[in-house]
Each structure stands twice: as C-alpha cells, then as structure tokens.
Amino acid sequence: MSxxxxxxxxxxxxxxxxxxxxxxxxxxxxxxCADSCHxxxxxxxxxxxxxxxxxxxxxxxxxxxxxxxxxxxxxxxxKDATEEDLDALTEAxxxxxxxxQRCAMNCPLGVDTALIMKAARAMLTAVGKAPEMLVQLAxxxxxxxxxxxxxxxxYKEIVADLEQQAxxxxxxxxxxxxxxxxxxDILYVALSGAHTILPAAIIFHVAGADWTxxxxxxxxxxxxxxxxxxAQAIAxxxxxEATRLGVKQIVLxxxxxxxxxxxxxxxxxxxxxxPFRVRSIVEVLAEYVQQGRLPLDPSANPEPVTYHDSCxxxxxxxxxEEPRIVLRAVAQNFREMTPNRAEAYCCGxxxxxxxxxEWEEKRLRAGRKKAEQIRASGAPLVATSCExxxxxxxxxxxxxxxxxxxxxxxxxxxxxxxxxxxxxxxxPQPVAVAA
Amino acid sequence: MGIWxxxxxxxxxxxxxxxxxxxxxxLGRAYRPERAGAMGSPAQGVLYAFTWGMMPWAKESTRLxxxxxxxxxxxxxxxxxxxxxxxxxxxxxxxAPALRWGLVALTAVGGLAGFAGLVARIAEARLRRxxxxxxxxxxxxxxxxxxxxxxxxxxxxxxxxxxxLAVATLLYIPFGKIRHCFYFFFSRYxxxxxxxxxxxxxxxxxxx
Numbered sequence: 175m176s177x178x179x180x181x182x183x184x185x186x187x188x189x190x191x192x193x194x195x196x197x198x199x200x201x202x203x204x205x206x207c208a209d210s211c212h213x214x215x216x217x218x219x220x221x222x223x224x225x226x227x228x229x230x231x232x233x234x235x236x237x238x239x240x241x242x243x244x245x246x247x248x249x250x251x252x253k254d255a256t257e258e259d260l261d262a263l264t265e266a267x268x269x270x271x272x273x274x275q276r277c278a279m280n281c282p283l284g285v286d287t288a289l290i291m292k293a294a295r296a297m298l299t300a301v302g303k304a305p306e307m308l309v310q311l312a313x314x315x316x317x318x319x320x321x322x323x324x325x326x327x328x329y330k331e332i333v334a335d336l337e338q339q340a341x342x343x344x345x346x347x348x349x350x351x352x353x354x355x356x357x358x359d360i361l362y363v364a365l366s367g368a369h370t371i372l373p374a375a376i377i378f379h380v381a382g383a384d385w386t387x388x389x390x391x392x393x394x395x396x397x398x399x400x401x402x403x404x405a406q407a408i409a410x411x412x413x414x415e416a417t418r419l420g421v422k423q424i425v426l427x428x429x430x431x432x433x434x435x436x437x438x439x440x441x442x443x444x445x446x447x448x449p450f451r452v453r454s455i456v457e458v459l460a461e462y463v464q465q466g467r468l469p470l471d472p473s474a475n476p477e478p479v480t481y482h483d484s485c486x487x488x489x490x491x492x493x494x495e496e497p498r499i500v501l502r503a504v505a506q507n508f509r510e511m512t513p514n515r516a517e518a519y520c521c522g523x524x525x526x527x528x529x530x531x532e533w534e535e536k537r538l539r540a541g542r543k544k545a546e547q548i549r550a551s552g553a554p555l556v557a558t559s560c561e562x563x564x565x566x567x568x569x570x571x572x573x574x575x576x577x578x579x580x581x582x583x584x585x586x587x588x589x590x591x592x593x594x595x596x597x598x599x600x601x602p603q604p605v606a607v608a609a
Numbered sequence: 610m611g612i613w614x615x616x617x618x619x620x621x622x623x624x625x626x627x628x629x630x631x632x633x634x635x636l637g638r639a640y641r642p643e644r645a646g647a648m649g650s651p652a653q654g655v656l657y658a659f660t661w662g663m664m665p666w667a668k669e670s671t672r673l674x675x676x677x678x679x680x681x682x683x684x685x686x687x688x689x690x691x692x693x694x695x696x697x698x699x700x701x702x703x704x705a706p707a708l709r710w711g712l713v714a715l716t717a718v719g720g721l722a723g724f725a726g727l728v729a730r731i732a733e734a735r736l737r738r739x740x741x742x743x744x745x746x747x748x749x750x751x752x753x754x755x756x757x758x759x760x761x762x763x764x765x766x767x768x769x770x771x772x773x774l775a776v777a778t779l780l781y782i783p784f785g786k787i788r789h790c791f792y793f794f795f796s797r798y799x800x801x802x803x804x805x806x807x808x809x810x811x812x813x814x815x816x817x
Contacts, residue, residue, distance in 0.1 A: 191639040193799045199631075200792035203744055205736050206670045206677060225739055239634075242743070242784055250785075251741045280670035282681070283793055284658065284800030438807065441644035452645075492648045492808035516809050517669055 178301050179255050183238070185300035189293045189400075190235075197286045198235050201228065207287070210280035212519045213270050216542035224277035224287040227266045231290050234259070264303045267294040269533045270540070272524035274485040279516060295400030304399050305530045312395035312404045319390065319411035326389055333387060336368055340375045343592065351375045354419065355386035361421040362455070363388040363412055363432070365561055370427040373584035374455060380591055381467040385425075388415055392432035393561075397439065398526030406443035409436060416450055423451035425458050428582045430486030430524070430560035437491065454487060456559045459587055460496035463503045470503050474593030475586050478507040480553035482544070482567060483518035484560030497559055500583050504590035505557075511547045519543050521558075523566025538573045541566060545574040556580050613772045614699065620779035627783020628791050635795065647806040654805010658797045662810060677729070680722045687719005688751060691758035695775050701762060709762060716759035723752030747785045754778045 175183075207224045208214050214222040221227075229251070236243030236252035243252030253259075271291040278286040298304055318325060330353065337351040351371065352358070362378070362385050364370040371387065378385045390412050396405030416424050426433045437452045462468045481501055487493045494515045501508045513519070522541030527533060544567070548556055556567055556578050564580050571578045665671040671678040694701075694712045701709065727748045730736045754774040761771035782788055804810040 191641050192635055192795070193641070195635055195638050196792050196795040196799060200789045200796040202786060202789045203736075203739050203741070204677070204681070205733075205739055206674050208735065209673055210670050220735055220738055223735070223739075229739070248742065250743045278800065279804075280668045282663065282668070282671065282678070283789065284796040286796075286800070286803075438643065438645045442641060445644070447644050447646055489809060490807065494809070513669065 175254060176257055178257055179260065182260055182297050182301045182303075183234070183255060186231075186235075186293060186297040189296045193286070194289055194293050197228070197289050198232055200283045201225065201232070201285045202283060203229075204282070207277040207281050207285070210276045212272075212274070212276065212522055212543045213540040215519070216522070216540050221266070222270055224271075224281075224285075227271055228285070228287045228290045230259070230263050230266055231294050260298065260301070260303055263294055264298050264305075267291045267298060268305055268308075268525070268530070269527065269536050272485070272520050272522065272527055272540075274520035274524055275490055276485070276517075276520060279489065292400050295398070296402075297400075299399040299401050305526070305532075307530050308395050308398050308526050311393075311529060312399055312401070312408065315391075315393065315395060315408045316404060319408060322389055322411065329389060332368075333371070336372050336375065339368075340372055340379070343372075343588075344376055344379065344595070346379070349375065349379045352386045353389065357420050358384050358386040359422050360385035360425045360458075361388050361412075361416045361419060361423070361450075362386070362425050362427070363390065363392040363436075364427045365393060365429055365432075366391050367561075369582070369585070370429075370561070373582075373588045374427065376588050376591065377459070377462070377468065377584065380469070380595075381462045386419060386421070388412060388424075390415065392426045392429050392436070394432055394435040395526060395529075397431055397435045402443045405435060405439070409440045409443065412436065413440070413444070413448065416448075421450055423453055424448075425453050425455055427455055428559040428561060428564075428584060430484035430491070430562060431526075433493075434486040434491055454491070454493055454496075454559070456487060456493050456496050456500070456583060459583060460499040463500055468587065468591055469594035469598065470587070470590040471594035471597060472504050472506045472590055474589040475505040475555075476507065477555045478509055478551075478553040479505045479555040479557050479581075479586070480509050480511050480548065480551040481514070482511065482521060482548075482556055482558040482563055483514055483516075484558060484563045485518070485520050485524055487559055488518055489516045493559075497557075497583060500587060501557060504583075504586045507553075509551055509553055511551050519547060521563045521566040521570070523562050523569075526562075528562045528565050528569075534569075537566065538569060541570045542574070545570045545576060548576055548578055549574075554578055557583055557586060559583050611699075613769070617695065617772060617775055617779070620776040624779045624782050628788065631783060631788060631791060635792075643803070643806060647808075649805055649808030649811055651802045651806040653811035654803070654809075655798055655801035657805065657810045657812065658801030661812070662797075662801070677726075680725055680729075684719050684722040684726060684752075684755075687716050687722060687755045690715035690719060691755040691775075694758040694762065695771075698761075698768070698771075713759040713762050716755050720752050720754075720756030720759070723748060723755055727752060741786075743785045747781070747787050750774070750778055750781060751787060 211224050233253045234255040236250050242250050273288040275288040333351050340349045394408045396408050433454045441447045521544045522537050527537045558564055568580045665678050690712050730740050757771040757774045761767040
C-alpha cells in the first residue's frame with residue numbers, strides 16, 4: 175500500500191469512535207435508505223445510494239478489522255484500499271453526500287451514513303484529497319482570525335455605511351450598528367454580505383436589543399473538511415471575541431452550517447460547553463414574534479411563500495417550528511412544501527458543495543427533487559434560513575426554470591416591520607375631545 | 610441434558626464469546642458524547658428510537674416500502690420464535706398445544722418471509738449489486754433455521770436438522786452480517802441520543 179493510503183487509513187483510525195464503528199457494523203444492506211437520499215432520488219444511479227457510499231468505506235474497514243474480511247475478503251467484499259479508491263471516495267464523500275442525514279432518519283437500524291462520510295472526509299483531508307476550494311476557504315478564515323486588525327478598519331467603514339442605510343430605511347437617526355460593545359447581551363455573527371447585517375440591525379433596533387456586531391463571519395469551512403482542528407481555529411476567534419466582550423449569547427445569522435458548527439459541534443472541539451448561549455437568528459426572530467417586540471404587518475409579503483428547511487437548522491439542528499412561527503407572522507400566504515421539517519429534502523448544495531465550482535453540474539442534478547418540491551408548492555417565493563441553501567435554490571430556479579425568488583427570513587421580517595411602521599405613521603391620530 | 614443440548618449450549622457460548630469480543634472492541638473505541646447543551650431530551654429520543662420510531666408510519670422509507678417493512682418484521686418475529694422454540698425444545702411435549710402451534714405458525718411464516726427477502730435480494734438489480742456473499746448466506750441460513758424450528762415440531766425426526774441449523778446460526782452470528790442484531794441496540798441508542806438532544810425526535814416533534 176502506498177504511503178498516501180497508509181496515512182489515510184491511519185487518519186481513519188483516529189476518527190473511528192464508537193458511533194462510527196456502530197454505523198459501519200450495523201448495516202444489513204436492505205437498501206431501504208436509497209429513496210431517502212436526494213441525490214439518488216434525482217439521479218437513480220446505484221453509486222448515489224447511501225449504502226453504496228458507506229460500503230466504499232466498509233470494504234477497507236472490513237479488510238483491516240473483520241476476521242472474515244482478513245481471511246476470506248471476497249466473502250464480505252473486503253478489499254485493500256488503493257489510491258484509486260481514495261479518489262472515488264473523495265467524490266462520494268464531498269460531491270454526492272451533503273451530510274444531510276436524511277438517510278439516517280429513514281434507516282430502520284439507524285445507520286448514520288453521513289457520520290461515515292464525515293469520517294471519510296477527515297481521512298481524505300488528512301492526505302490532501304479534499305477539494306481545493308474548501309481548503310482555501312478554511313485557511314483564509316484562519317489567516318483572517320490571526321490578523322484581525324488588518325481587516326478591522328476596512329470592515330468598520332463598511333459597517334458605518336450599512337448603519338447609514340439602516341437609518342434611512344427606518345427613518346430613524348438613532349439606529350446604530352455597534353461593534354466591540356462590552357457586556358452586550360448579543361454578539362451577532364453575520365456573513366460577509368450586507369444582506370446578513372442590515373436586516374439584523376433594523377430588527378435589533380426595533381426590538382430594543384442590546385447587541386454588538388462581531389468582527390468575524392460565521393462561516394466555518396473547517397467543518398466541511400471534517401477537520402476539527404481547523405474548525406476549532408475558525409470558531410476560536412468568535413469564542414474569544416464573545417469571551418472578551420462578556421456577552422450573554424452568540425446569535426448566528428441565517429447560515430445552516432455556521433449554526434450547526436457553533437451550536438452543536440464547537441463544544442466538542444473545545445472540550446466544554448460555552449458560558450454563553452449559542453442561538454440562530456431564527457430562534458431570536460421567533461422569540462421576538464412571540465413576545466410581540468416587533469410590529470409586523472404581513473400584508474407587506476402578500477405573495478405565496480414556501481419554506482425550505484435547511485438540513486443543518488432543521489433535521490440536524492432542531493429548529494423546525496421557529497421559522498414557521500416567524501413566517502405565519504410576516505407572510506399572508508405561507509404554504510408548506512411536502513415533505514418538510516425533519517423529513518425535508520436537502521437542497522443539494524450542502525456540505526460545502528455550493529462552493530466547489532467543478533461539481534456545479536452534480537449539485538444541480540442532485541437538486542432536482544428539491545426543484546420538484548418547489549414547483550409543486552406553487553409558491554413564487556422560497557424562504558430559507560441558510561445562505562448555502564439560498565445560493566443553491568437560486569441556481570436551481572435558473573437551472574430548472576422555476577421562476578422563483580429566494581429570500582431569507584430576516585428580509586421578510588424587515589418588510590413586515592417597515593410596513594407596520596409606515597402604516598402606524600400614516601394612521602389617523604385620535605382627536606382629543608374637550609370635556 | 611442430552612447430547613444436542615450440550616452442543617447447542619456450546620454454540621451459544623460461542624455466540625456469547627464472539628459478541629463479547631465485539632462488545633470489547635466497541636467499548637475500547639473512544640466515545641465522544643456531545644457537550645453542547647441539549648435542546649430536547651436524549652432519554653426521550655432513545656425511547657422514541659426503540660418504540661414509536663420503529664413504527665411503519667414514523668419513517669418515509671417504511672411508508673414507501675411497507676411490504677418490505679412488514680416482510681422484515683414478520684421475518685424477525687419468526688427468528689425470535691425460532692430461538693424460543695430452541696430454548697423450550699426439551700419440553701415441547703409438555704407445552705400447551707396453543708403455544709406449540711403458535712410457535713409453529715410464527716416460524717413458518719417468518720421463514721417464508723426470510724426466503725421472500727432472499728428472492729427480492731436476488732431479483733432486484735440494485736439489491737443484488739449491493740449484496741455480498743455473506744448477505745445471501747446469512748439470510749438463507751437464518752431462514753432455514755426459522756423454518757426448521759416449526760418443521761421439527763411438526764415432524765419430530767427433523768429435530769436434529771433443526772439443532773444443526775441452530776448451531777450453525779449461533780456460531781455464525783459473531784462472524785457474519787447477522788451480528789447486526791447486536792449492533793442494532795447501539796446504533797439506535799446513538800440515533801436516539803443524537804437526534805433527541807437536538808430536539809428533532811421525541812414526542813411532540815412535528816413530522817409532516
């Protein structure tokens with residue numbers, strides 16, 4: 175076996191914990207998981223079934239760990255791994271599996287193929303076979319974290335401009351986008367786009383929230399690589415900032431993997447839970463709606479709107495009802511896709527796939543099932559709370575000629591909020607009657 | 610205990626030893642529990658994973674493939690009945706007829722369901738491509754064992770055949786894919802804990 179293969183197998187041993195081992199051992203190869211996979215449902219190709227993907231790992235696992243695999247490899251289709259196998263596994267683990275766990279939800283035995291693929295990603299990343307773009311994005315984030323002052327002044331100028339825009343939209347000169355605010359309740363972590371900062375600033379101002387904007391972005395490409403060291407390094411800058419400022423909670427913008435990473439996985443990398451809460455802006459929006467902290471007029475969003483459950487927020491994150499609480503308050507005509515919530519189909523762009531240009535055709539093909547769902551809903555507007563889902567669905571709309579617009583929840587909330595404020599301003603004032 | 614009793618007991622000891630080895634290997638691996646604060650109940654998730662979550666309506670896959678699901682359920686009930694039949698076989702003459710015939714019926718139907726699954730595994734191209742020689746052998750062996758359990762009670766001269774198949778099954782459990790019966794409990798536990806603590810499964814969680 176080549177040095178690369180040996181290094182890959184050694185890396186796999188390091189991630190082979192009880193959960194991964196159980197997932198490798200328990201499969202009865204009944205094939206019932208096939209239809210649950212959006213990729214197989216879209217392509218119909220054997221290698222796109224969850225079992226085919228996980229068997230690609232089981233073959234060399236059995237060769238090393240199973241007595242029958244060692245003595246009679248043909249009996250259990252065990253084989254020694256080769257570099258060609260690793261290349262094929264790279265495509266399976268990064269290009270045709272988005273780690274959505276829909277297969278795990280549907281397996282009678284609970285086989286977590288996504289967990290096996292995540293272990294495969296860790297192994298492949300360790301030997302330099304991960305997609306170059308994901309590695310570059312992760313490394314770039316680490317460099318930014320190590321040199322925050324290099325980017326801070328430029329960022330502050332951008333934020334100042336956004337602050338002005340927020341004031342104009344709200345017609346309120348007191349709107350602020352604070353940064354480095356000591357002791358704030360919320361440290362809001364956006365992405366690099368203004369569309370993740372401006373609406374949040376408006377919402378927080380109207381809700382009277384005590385918040386401060388993070389100097390860093392929420393995205394964590396270390397997660398997609400299955401590299402906990404890089405993922406921790408990227409998360410570290412936000413954790414340090416939250417600790418330094420003494421905030422009570424980190425609130426992440428509408429980004430599925432960023433939420434899953436910081437909320438669910440980061441405590442494992444750091445070996446401890448955090449002294450502050452970690453929430454998604456979706457949870458905060460639902461809370462504001464339920465507490466009546468935002469004046470909202472749903473007539474601002476009259477078009478039928480459907481909701482795409484991001485896998486990382488919904489099935490893997492537990493935020494199944496919160497987006498619906500918001501949508502029912504801000505949209506006049508909200509309609510569900512079928513299936514939805516924990517049974518929702520992946521859009522096909524998850525697992526970092528939307529950032530990898532060489533696999534664009536694969537992800538668009540894999541998104542056919544989601545495109546069919548959107549078309550069947552009849553809604554011209556698709557709301558989603560995940561940036562990668564947003565990009566994928568926008569591309570699906572073009573590819574499959576769906577003719578839909580895609581929006582985030584925050585934008586719908588701002589529409590409803592501005593409409594309510596505008597109506598309140600133009601509403602006739604009660605006339606005082608002399609006694 | 611007659612000679613067959615000792616042989617079967619020895620085979621069972623082999624099963625226990627083999628699965629014990631698997632348990633030691635599993636427990637020897639790192640366990641990395643989630644450290645993030647729970648949003649739901651891991652305990653409720655585990656309970657759901659072993660009860661309501663196993664119902665045919667709980668998963669899209671079993672709703673879509675109800676026949677395959679029912680076939681599997683009947684097969685596994687038959688397997689359980691076959692092991693029960695093995696356990697009580699020294700006292701079969703003293704058993705109440707209702708119980709005796711109940712076991713015969715369950716094993717007969719279960720064994721046939723097993724063979725139906727084998728036929729499906731051979732006939733369906735995707736399943737055939739997915740299957741290993743171990744899969745075909747395991748299903749055949751366990752289906753024969755299950756059928757033999759009932760047959761031996763109806764035709765007593767077949768009892769040694771039943772015991773041979775029982776010994777073969779017991780000894781093969783730790784080696785072949787049949788050992789998924791052992792790993793099932795760990796896999797469902799991890800499933801329940803994981804999705805339960807994230808508030809995705811459990812009672813009151815919406816699936817539509």
